[in-house]
Structures are given as C-alpha cells and as structure tokens.
Amino acid sequence: MNIFKSSNNYLVHRFPQHEEDTPTLxxxxxGFQIGNIVALEGITFDVVASERMAVVGPNGAGKSxxxxxxxxxxxxxxxxxxxxxxxxKGHICIAYVPQRNQVDWSFPVNxxxxxxxxxxxKMGPFRWPSHKDWEIVHHALDLVEMKDYARRQINELSGGxxxxxxxxxxxxxxxxxxxxxxxxxxxDLNTQQDIFRILDMLQEKKVTVMIAMHDLKLASxxxxxxxxxxxxxxxxGLPQEVFVPENxxxxxxxxxxxxxxxxxxxxxxxxxxxxGDHIHA
Amino acid sequence: MLxxxxxxxxxxxxxxxxxxxxxxxxxxxxxxxxxxxxxxxFFGDALAHAILPGVAIGYLxxxxxxxxxxxxxxxxxxxxxxxxxxxxxxxxxxxDTAIGIIFAGMFALGIxxxxxxxxxTIDLSHFLFGDVLGISASDLVRIALFGGLIILLVIIFYxxxxxxxxxxxxxxxxxxxxxxLDYLLMVLIAMTIVVSLQTVGIALxxxxxxxxxxxxxxxxxxLPIMMITASVIASVSGVIxxxxxxxxxxxxxxxxxxxxxxIFLIVFIWKNLPKTLKKQSVSTVE
Numbered sequence: 001m002n003i004f005k006s007s008n009n010y011l012v013h014r015f016p017q018h019e020e021d022t023p024t025l026x027x028x029x030x031g032f033q034i035g036n037i038v039a040l041e042g043i044t045f046d047v048v049a050s051e052r053m054a055v056v057g058p059n060g061a062g063k064s065x066x067x068x069x070x071x072x073x074x075x076x077x078x079x080x081x082x083x084x085x086x087x088x089k090g091h092i093c094i095a096y097v098p099q100r101n102q103v104d105w106s107f108p109v110n111x112x113x114x115x116x117x118x119x120x121x122k123m124g125p126f127r128w129p130s131h132k133d134w135e136i137v138h139h140a141l142d143l144v145e146m147k148d149y150a151r152r153q154i155n156e157l158s159g160g161x162x163x164x165x166x167x168x169x170x171x172x173x174x175x176x177x178x179x180x181x182x183x184x185x186x187x188d189l190n191t192q193q194d195i196f197r198i199l200d201m202l203q204e205k206k207v208t209v210m211i212a213m214h215d216l217k218l219a220s221x222x223x224x225x226x227x228x229x230x231x232x233x234x235x236x237g238l239p240q241e242v243f244v245p246e247n248x249x250x251x252x253x254x255x256x257x258x259x260x261x262x263x264x265x266x267x268x269x270x271x272x273x274x275x276g277d278h279i280h281a
Numbered sequence: 282m283l284x285x286x287x288x289x290x291x292x293x294x295x296x297x298x299x300x301x302x303x304x305x306x307x308x309x310x311x312x313x314x315x316x317x318x319x320x321x322x323f324f325g326d327a328l329a330h331a332i333l334p335g336v337a338i339g340y341l342x343x344x345x346x347x348x349x350x351x352x353x354x355x356x357x358x359x360x361x362x363x364x365x366x367x368x369x370x371x372x373x374x375x376x377d378t379a380i381g382i383i384f385a386g387m388f389a390l391g392i393x394x395x396x397x398x399x400x401x402t403i404d405l406s407h408f409l410f411g412d413v414l415g416i417s418a419s420d421l422v423r424i425a426l427f428g429g430l431i432i433l434l435v436i437i438f439y440x441x442x443x444x445x446x447x448x449x450x451x452x453x454x455x456x457x458x459x460x461x462l463d464y465l466l467m468v469l470i471a472m473t474i475v476v477s478l479q480t481v482g483i484a485l486x487x488x489x490x491x492x493x494x495x496x497x498x499x500x501x502x503x504l505p506i507m508m509i510t511a512s513v514i515a516s517v518s519g520v521i522x523x524x525x526x527x528x529x530x531x532x533x534x535x536x537x538x539x540x541x542x543x544i545f546l547i548v549f550i551w552k553n554l555p556k557t558l559k560k561q562s563v564s565t566v567e
Binding site for chain 2: 072103104107108109114116121123
C-alpha cells in the first residue's frame with residue numbers, strides 16, 4: 001500500500017515481514033481480564049486490507065481495550081492477535097488514534113510537530129528529521145487538507161481539525177491499519193462529512209480503518225462491515241445483518257429503545273458517549 | 282548605578298556564585314521543562330529529599346570533602362529515581378502515597394545520619410538550603426561537565442522524550458522502548474538534582490525545576506522555545522537573587538527562588554490581566 005517509500009526502522013531487525021495471503025488483522029478467541037473483571041471474552045474476527053469497519057457498542061463494551069490490544073499496547077490475557085500473520089509486537093504499521101479528550105491539547109507543540117511524531121518510528125534513534133521526513137509530513141498534511149495549519153499551535157484547532165492532524169500523523173507513520181477511538185463524537189454533521197471524505201481517501205490508498213463509534217445510522221451507512229461488541233462479540237458482518245433487534249438488545253440491554261413502525265424498526269440509543277471505556281496501559 | 286551593578290562581582294566568590302547560578306539555572310530549566318509537562322513536580326521534590334541519606338554517608342565518609350559527597354549523592358539519586366519509578370508501577374497503593382512514604386522515610390534517615398556528628402546543624406542547613414556562595418572553581422568544573430552531559434542527552438533523545446511525554450501510546454505503537462526512556466528521563470532528573478544541590482539545596486530544589494519552566498510554559502508554544510525561555514528566566518532569577526542576597530543580606534538560595542517566583546507571578550498576572558480587563562469593559566458597556 002505504501003504511499004511513501006519505507007525507510008529503516010526504529011530498531012532494525014525487530015519488525016516482522018508481512019506475510020502474503022494473510023488478512024490485515026486476525027483476532028482469535030481474544031480475552032482480556034483485569035483481576036477478576038472480564039473486559040473482553042471470546043472475540044474472533046478478521047479484517048481484510050482497505051476495509052472500513054465500525055466497532056459499535058455501549059460504554060464499557062471494551063472498544064478502546066480491543067483497539068489497544070490490537071495495537072500491541074495491552075497484552076491479551078487469552079487468545080491471539082495477528083497483523084499480516086504476526087503478533088502486533090514489533091509492527092510499526094498500526095496506528096491508534098486516541099479520543100480527543102485523552103490528548104493534552106495545551107502541550108507546547110504545533111501541528112507539524114505532532115505529525116512528525118509519527119515519523120519517529122521510521123527515523124530510529126540518534127537521527128533528526130531529514131528533508132524526506134519533512135516532505136512526508138507536509139504531504140500527509142496536504143492529504144488531510146491541513147497544510148495551511150502546519151505552524152498552528154494544537155490548542156487553536158477545532159475538533160475536526162484535531163482529528164485530521166492525528167490522521168495525518170498515522171499517514172506519516174505509514175500505518176496500514178488505523179484504529180480511531182470515537183473520532184466522530186462531538187463533531188457536527190458537516191465536520192463528520194469532512195472526516196468521511198478523508199476516510200474515503202484512506203480507503204483508496206488501501207489503508208485499513210477501524211473506528212469505534214456510537215452512531216448506529218452512520219455505522220450502517222458509511223462502513224463496509226460493522227462489529228457489535230459488548231465484552232463478547234455479538235455480531236460482525238454487513239450492517240443489515242448485524243444491527244437486528246435481537247443483537248442490539250443483547251448489546252445495549254435497557255439502554256436502547258426500539259419502536260416498530262410500518263417502515264421497520266426505529267432504534268434510539270440513550271447511552272452517552274463522553275466518558276470513554278478506557279483501561280490505561 | 283553602574284558601580285552598584287558591578288560591585289558584587291569584584292569578589293571572586295560572588296563571581297563563581299554567578300556562574301554557578303546561571304549554569305544550574307539553565308540545566309534545571311531544560312530538564313524541568315519535562316518535569317512540568319509530565320506533571321512530575323512531586324516526583325522531583327521527593328527525589329531531592331530522598332537523596333539526603335546519600336549526602337549524609339558522603340559527608341560522614343569524606344569528612345565534609347565535596348568529591349565523596351557528590352558521588353554518594355549521585356548514587357543515592359539514581360537508586361531513588363529507579364526505586365520511585367518502580368514503586369509507581371507495582372505497588373497497590375496510590376503512587377503519590379507510596380512515594381510520600383519512601384521519601385519522608387529516606388529524608389528522616391538522612392537527618393538521623395547527619396545528626397550523629399557534633400555541631401551538625403550548619404552543614405545540614407547547607408544541604409537543605411544550599412550554599413551557592415561557597416562554590417569553588419572545581420565545583421564549577423563539575424557542574425559544567427555533568428550539566429553539559431545531561432543537556433547533551435536531552436538533545437540526543439529530544440524526539441523520543443517528546444513522544445513519550447505527549448503520547449505514550451503512540452510511543453508504544455512506534456515500538457519505542459518507552460519504559461527505558463522513562464527511566465532514562467528519571468535518571469537525568471536525578472542527576473540534575475545532584476548537580477544543582479549546592480546552589481539551592483534540597484528543600485528548594487523543586488522550585489528550580491518547575492518555576493522557570495512553568496513561567497516559560499505560560500509564554501511559549503513550542504518545546505525548544507520553552508526550554509530556551511525557561512533557561513533565560515532561570516539565569517535572570519539567579520542574577521537577581523544574588524544581587525538581593527548581596528545588598529539586603531538574605532540567604533542566596535532563597536533569594537534565587539524568590540526571584541524566580543516573582544517572575545512567575547508577574548507573568549501569570551500579566552497573562553491573566555487582559556481577560557479581566559476585557560470582562561470589566563464589557564460589563565461597563567452593558
């Protein structure tokens with residue numbers, strides 16, 4: 001896929017080759033437990049290259065935990081995650097974009113500094129950014145339509161712009177699998193459309209994207225497949241197959257109101273989305 | 282007026298103190314930038330106190346000589362930094378509680394050790410509050426060497442420290458050795474404290490680490506600029522502090538810290554003033 005030619009890695013020889021004929025991501029019987037509390041159990045699914053998958057579930061369903069395990073930030077207590085046939089440990093092609101409220105926006109860095117951080121893995125130790133690294137950073141900012149903001153301090157950005165510079169960071173990282181934690185939460189409709197335009201661009205570049213979200217309608221309209229999660233995997237597949245009343249009531253329990261009308265089933269979700277289901281590494 | 286400004290530096294000990302204050306101020310400001318950005322003020326304060334047993338052993342072993350004092354303090358600082366770093370990750374207690382217990386205990390041990398010497402109070406107060414006017418030429422060489430080494434390491438690992446401070450999860454997905462870098466940064470903070478010990482002492486050390494850096498944080502928007510600004514503020518505080526110390530005869534370490542605090546307050550008020558004024562003008566219009 002690489003939109004940029006790859007260079008040497010942070011510590012050479014640590015990075016597994018990508019095996020041909022393996023899915024981008026394979027999760028097998030994954031479980032995660034903290035003490036006696038089960039956060040995830042028996043999760044099995046595949047994601048293929050350039051797919052866009054929505055990961056949907058109530059707060060505390062384990063969406064962030066799942067992402068962090070796939071990114072290799074948390075170690076699963078059971079099961080296996082494979083990225084192109086190898087465990088995530090070692091891959092620098094996986095990007096995790098945190099929820100916006102998890103980021104210290106008053107940190108003294110500007111937009112291009114944040115995007116350049118994505119290059120650090122490829123640069124390796126004892127090196128300063130080269131001309132090529134800067135070129136890649138500027139190109140990445142161009143792709144997310146943020147070139148004019150390169151020198152802005154990050155706390156001067158709107159929510160949509162904040163989201164886009166993290167996508168640019170993932171591009172600078174040359175990520176092939178990007179996981180975004182509730183990127184659409186708190187954005188207005190127009191800004192969400194801007195983000196989807198950039199997600200379409202990513203898909204053209206064969207980048208695989210998984211997005212944690214709450215909006216069932218957006219999930220069913222704008223994604224190839226959806227994954228419904230509440231500690232267990234409730235369903236994975238096409239939206240119309242997964243978002244059926246039986247599955248939704250298993251996922252949301254009482255937090256979901258379903259009203260049957262003559263056109264089908266109307267679904268209202270009344271969980272709120274500001275508090276993430278975060279387990280810190 | 283000119284004479285008034287130059288007069289203090291005719292004394293060799295004042296000139297050495299000036300150089301020492303600027304070197305230490307710059308070093309503490311650069312390293313302190315990370316202390317402020319990573320919210321490690323309590324860690325820095327605890328570390329400064331936790332090295333007292335090391336200082337005490339150096340003092341008892343060397344009979345007051347500087348060299349053994351320095352090396353024992355260095356040993357204690359590095360062990361404490363690694364120990365405190367490990368506590369935060371393993372113990373079931375809240376991290377700050379665990380650190381508080383250890384550092385107060387270590388501090389008490391240090392005082393107990395030093396108190397075995399007769400007439401210990403003067404020396405103890407030097408450790409606690411510094412003795413910048415007693416800096417010798419060889420002290421200056423040591424400060425410059427170790428300070429230079431620490432700043433060199435901060436520059437070499439600039440992008441790594443930046444990433445682990447801004448976004449540790451990103452650092453993990455980039456497969457950087459996050460834990461190792463965390464410990465390296467803690468050891469650099471520990472070394473900074475030991476190198477700076479003679480200027481402001483244990484009790485006021487945290488001020489040198491955080492006050493100039495926090496002031497710079499209010500004024501700047503990029504990390505390298507923040508480091509340079511913090512260094513300038515720290516150096517200016519050192520100079521003003523020494524003047525105060527010379528002319529109104531107050532303890533030099535305290536004078537330096539008070540100067541830094543004054544600069545912080547002025548910047549803080551200046552930064553918040555426009556908003557308040559705006560509010561007032563809006564309300565009068567209404």
